Amino acid sequence: MTNEYLAPFVDELFNLGVREAVFSPGSRSTALAMLFEEYKKYDTYVNIDERSAAFFALGIAKANRRPVVLVCTSGSAAAHHFPAITEAKMSRIPLIILTADRPAELQFVGAPQTLDQTRFFGNFVNHFENLEAPQPQAKNFWTYPRKVAQRAFLSALDQMAGPVQINVPLRDPLVPKLKSENYEKGRYKLPFKFFKGQQSAFFDEALLSSKTLILAGANSAENYSESLLKLAEQLKAPILADPLSNLRNHNSPFVMDSYDAFLANDDLKTDLKAESILLFGQMPVSKRLQQFIALNDEAQFIQVDPALVYRNPSLTTTIMVQSNVTTFANSIQKVNQDFSYLEKWQKAQEKMRHQLEKVAQEENPFEGRFVQELQKHLKALDAQLLVSNSMEIRDIDYWWEKEDSKVRILGNRGVNGIDGTESTALGIATTGKPTVLLTGDLSMLHDLNGLIIGKTHELNLTIVLFNNDGGGIFHHLAQKGVPNFDYLFSTPHGLNFEGLAELTGLDYHLVSNYADFGQQFETSICQPGIHLLEIKTDKDLSLALHKKYTAYEN
Numbered sequence: 001m002t003n004e005y006l007a008p009f010v011d012e013l014f015n016l017g018v019r020e021a022v023f024s025p026g027s028r029s030t031a032l033a034m035l036f037e038e039y040k041k042y043d044t045y046v047n048i049d050e051r052s053a054a055f056f057a058l059g060i061a062k063a064n065r066r067p068v069v070l071v072c073t074s075g076s077a078a079a080h081h082f083p084a085i086t087e088a089k090m091s092r093i094p095l096i097i098l099t100a101d102r103p104a105e106l107q108f109v110g111a112p113q114t115l116d117q118t119r120f121f122g123n124f125v126n127h128f129e130n131l132e133a134p135q136p137q138a139k140n141f142w143t144y145p146r147k148v149a150q151r152a153f154l155s156a157l158d159q160m161a162g163p164v165q166i167n168v169p170l171r172d173p174l175v176p177k178l179k180s181e182n183y184e185k186g187r188y189k190l191p192f193k194f195f196k197g198q199q200s201a202f203f204d205e206a207l208l209s210s211k212t213l214i215l216a217g218a219n220s221a222e223n224y225s226e227s228l229l230k231l232a233e234q235l236k237a238p239i240l241a242d243p244l245s246n247l248r249n250h251n252s253p254f255v256m257d258s259y260d261a262f263l264a265n266d267d268l269k270t271d272l273k274a275e276s277i278l279l280f281g282q283m284p285v286s287k288r289l290q291q292f293i294a295l296n297d298e299a300q301f302i303q304v305d306p307a308l309v310y311r312n313p314s315l316t317t318t319i320m321v322q323s324n325v326t327t328f329a330n331s332i333q334k335v336n337q338d339f340s341y342l343e344k345w346q347k348a349q350e351k352m353r354h355q356l357e358k359v360a361q362e363e364n365p366f367e368g369r370f371v372q373e374l375q376k377h378l379k380a381l382d383a384q385l386l387v388s389n390s391m392e393i394r395d396i397d398y399w400w401e402k403e404d405s406k407v408r409i410l411g412n413r414g415v416n417g418i419d420g421t422e423s424t425a426l427g428i429a430t431t432g433k434p435t436v437l438l439t440g441d442l443s444m445l446h447d448l449n450g451l452i453i454g455k456t457h458e459l460n461l462t463i464v465l466f467n468n469d470g471g472g473i474f475h476h477l478a479q480k481g482v483p484n485f486d487y488l489f490s491t492p493h494g495l496n497f498e499g500l501a502e503l504t505g506l507d508y509h510l511v512s513n514y515a516d517f518g519q520q521f522e523t524s525i526c527q528p529g530i531h532l533l534e535i536k537t538d539k540d541l542s543l544a545l546h547k548k549y550t551a552y553e554n
């Protein structure tokens with residue numbers, strides 16, 4: 001399989017619109033040069049001097065206003081591309097530079113013609129990444145190289161067009177097997193497309209089938225709820241509403257809020273398969289949803305976003321539309337009269353929600369029921385709720401029901417850190433609206449210093465702390481039960497949060513039961529200062545209760 005994955009890379013660049021490739025000869029770049037040449041559809045050029053080759057490619061790209069591929073071998077070769085790359089960057093000319101390289105095991109060991117080619121052109125490229133050899137058995141062996149090609153092409157044609165470096169570490173044997181069928185491997189049913197701006201006619205006619213699914217994720221730039229609800233109604237499409245999308249603030253029959261639980265069911269996953277999937281905003285938190293998307297790899301996956309940057313880690317995106325959400329949604333004219341797909345989702349949703357709601361009878365202190373209680377007490381308020389990462393955001397995903405409300409749910413889902421939690425919450429609290437932080441104990445401990453600014457600036461915040469003495473999430477993951485599990489992962493600390501009252505002057509309360517929580521919460525939210533409501537839970541019991549209340553039975 002050596003180097004065979006490069007054939008779909010070459011094919012994908014052609015599919016995207018690249019038509020010319022300029023090579024300088026070398027051994028490490030053999031596979032690249034041969035595969036472009038054998039494809040037979042590119043206009044290729046050879047120049048022994050990489051410096052001249054790069055300016056030559058720049059000239060072609062300038063004249064044709066489209067990206068040109070430039071290939072060089074490892075070592076000092078890439079350095080000679082530099083002058084033309086600075087020119088391309090500053091004059092916004094798209095180039096895709098493929099620098100052949102030695103693989104990781106031959107780096108920093110004195111291998112010939114080898115130097116560190118990582119981010120070789122610094123700030124003078126729009127994008128850098130390695131095109132690594134995928135694992136031979138991997139499902140994405142043939143599709144991953146296509147994604148790298150797409151990213152390279154889209155970055156080169158960014159709003160500020162420019163050069164892009166794809167570094168290509170290659171192992172021996174360097175001469176590839178030329179199999180013409182490899183060029184077609186990993187192609188989607190319909191080729192990858194991207195649009196800058198509106199193409200409603202295209203979507204109306206070809207794409208939005210009667211089995212269209214809408215994914216609504218966090219979107220910090222825009223409140224798109226009304227336009228998505230209208231679009232869902234037109235298309236009879238269920239909206240899988242991530243808690244951070246805030247679409248759950250609408251008690252609409254199109255909004256689904258319990259999918260993370262029922263998408264664990266294999267029969268349902270087959271029955272609910274989509275033909276078109278529209279993603280707005282960030283990919284939702286739910287891991288099961290992401291697995292479901294990966295399963296739907298035959299569907300058209302359309303990402304609508306102001307940037308042409310991937311937001312779908314399942315690698316199934318087939319169309320990218322560079323647009324803000326409202327403009328796109330409002331441009332779609334299609335009306336679907338077939339309710340049958342929507343009804344399937346509604347049925348699963350109702351059944352699952354019914355099961356999840358049974359948590360209201362749970363007597364033990366359980367995060368699921370406390371989320372339900374929290375929603376009850378917040379719903380009438382124009383409030384803001386920051387949710388920490390780990391199980392807290394997942395519990396909100398399970399138990400925060402759609403209902404007409406104004407609560408704005410926020411989270412730091414850019415890199416999903418357990419850091420900066422109190423600081424972010426206090427930053428949010430500066431708006432003066434009632435503000436609540438729902439956090440786990442490790443996340444809270446990580447940012448205790450963050451409380452200082454609350455005191456300095458007299459900010460108001462109610463902290464609801466789920467204290468299970470360590471990282472409960474690891475009890476749900478594959479690490480559970482490995483040697484030294486507690487020491488390495490669960491990390492119980494036994495710290496006493498009550499001491500924070502003395503340390504920081506916050507108002508502390510240990511919650512004794514659900515009714516007590518309600519009373520304390522109602523008092524805290526109206527009073528100035530920082531209030532900490534600590535709820536003690538048990539990790540193993542919590543795991544069992546999660547299983548009990550989130551199980552979907554056929």
Ligand SMILES: Cc1ncc(C[n+]2csc(CCOP(=O)(O)OP(=O)(O)O)c2C)c(N)n1
Pocket residue numbers: 388389390391392416417418419439440441442443444468470471472473474
């Ligand atoms: C800065 C940072 N360090 C480490 C992690 C890995 N991590 C994810 S969840 C988690 C445990 C969080 O525990 P806690 O806040 O108590 O929540 P629980 O799992 O109990 O719900 C850790 C350490 C991370 N996401 N971010």
